[in-house]
Amino acid sequence: MNLAALMNKENTGIxxxxxxxxxxxxxxxxxxxxxxxxxxxxxxxxxxxYSWIDSTVLSEMKNEFNLE
Structure with missing residues (x-):
């Protein structure tokens, strides 16, 4: 398991x-x-x-993980 991918000093972990x-x-x-x-x-x-949760999580995940 790559723990650095989850958490690291740079605060860039998943x-x-x-x-x-x-x-x-x-x-x-x-x-x-x-x-x-x-x-x-x-x-x-x-x-x-529920719609707010769906749209917020999707938007935040796309933004945070550079998806799309």
Whole structure:
């Protein structure tokens, strides 16, 4: 296993590039969950949130890993 490809001093490892994307998604998820727990689920908002996750993760991954 090539651990340097996952994590390294230069912060260019795969895992290191994924962490900010995860934090962004999880931060937004926690924010949404607080509202939904307090006021109940809104199916339209949930679908919009899933779409946001899909587009955000795809966009961030393309950008971070120079895909496309």
């Amino acid at each position: 895992r290191q590039k994924l962490i900010p994307i995860e934090v962004k998604v999880l931060t937004e998820t926690n924010s949404k969950l607080k509202v939904w727990r307090k006021f109940g689920l809104n199916s339209i908002e949930v679908k919009q949130f």
